Amino acid sequence: MLLTVTPNPALDKTYLVDRLIIGRVHRPLEIGEHAGGKGINVARAAVSLGLQSSATGFLAGHNGDLVRNRLEPARIEDGFVTVPGQTRLCIAIVDRDTGTQTEINEPGPTIDQAALDLFQERFSALLERSHTVALCGSLPPGVPDGFYAGLIGQAKSRGIRTVLDTSGEPLRHGLDAVPDFVKPNATEASDLLGREIETVGDAAEACRIFLERGVKTVAITLGRCGAVGADETGAWYAEAPEIQFASAVGSGDVFLAAFLVKWLQGADLSERLQFASAAGAANAMVYGAGVFETHTVQNLTSRISVTRL
Structure with missing residues (x-):
């Protein structure tokens, strides 16, 4: 559980x-x-x-x-x-x-x-x-x-x-x-590390610092700019899909839940990042935190490009 x-x-x-x-x-x-x-x-x-x-x-x-x-x-x-x-x-x-x-x-x-x-x-x-x-x-x-x-x-x-x-x-x-896993957003990671995180490269460097501190896996969410994740196998960037935006409340929480679901299923980091990004975007399409349509998550997953950094 x-x-x-x-x-x-x-x-x-x-x-x-x-x-x-x-x-x-x-x-x-x-x-x-x-x-x-x-x-x-x-x-x-x-x-x-x-x-x-x-x-x-x-x-x-x-x-x-x-x-x-x-x-x-x-x-x-x-x-x-x-x-x-x-x-x-x-x-x-x-x-x-x-x-x-x-x-x-x-x-x-x-x-x-x-x-x-x-x-x-x-x-x-x-x-x-x-x-x-x-x-x-x-x-x-x-x-x-x-x-x-x-x-x-x-x-x-x-x-x-x-x-x-x-x-x-x-x-x-x-x-x-x-x-084992930390998931700050860009602002939270910036405040902790004392450095601006404005680009994908900045987020990737921040992930490296977290890994050096012993964390096994880290994902930094960048809002409408996507997310960067890293572990011992390397770093990946997931683009945010174009959506009909409603509210961002809870999108980071849904991202985390979806990431964990795929992690427990044995998916690799790129798959976890892709699915989590889709779930977070699905939440942003409706009003309410942790609320989304599962079929929307599946549809968005296929539209998200994930790139090794």
Whole structure:
């Protein structure tokens, strides 16, 4: 089973407006609401692609109940622990006219030591039935920056594949534990390495640095410019297909899920990168994170060119 860790899940709300104008009242054309947070998005996408998945982290208050109620219909096994406070609300406003997206993300509940101890017990139990652990997203207040690093160490000690998709200090600390796979986007990798990543060549060089630090596989997503992946066999670039764009929310998470599905099937890096890029693009064609049509993924896969660098 794939175990996803989302320390800071969210109730995601998406508003589609004709044109976002600061200081004006807007009445959305469409409203979407779903369980969010990077790990939940990964689990939702993985299930859609046929991979049994569970999700754990911290849920709190009424918003937490709304998130939990949406897990079973998505066929995601609920491994969350309940804590005091209120799960965050994350709002995305999509401007149909310009194709841009504005996000407002709350910080999440403050996690105390008792909640951290309870989580550790739950995480240890869930590891018993997991072959891969994906550690995803930001950390809520009260959770130390080294949180992911500790979980990576626990999973690796049991021979479980580890995946890290976060940013800032949690990414920096997590890399010290040497996860098997990391998937930053260009901005996250730039911030970590202290160098601009604007071209495919820049991304390939960044991948090389990650590999030198012991990571087995790395993929850096470049948005509409595609993605670069690298492992011990070399580096590859996947072009982004032309699509009818709707929203980028969750596309990186779907990319990660699809990459893992192909990895577990034994596909080589170029195949993983191609399929993951297609899945991420399919997500960008609809409103909602971790939501896509599987037949669209198949159609897009054949249109994506993958080149060895």
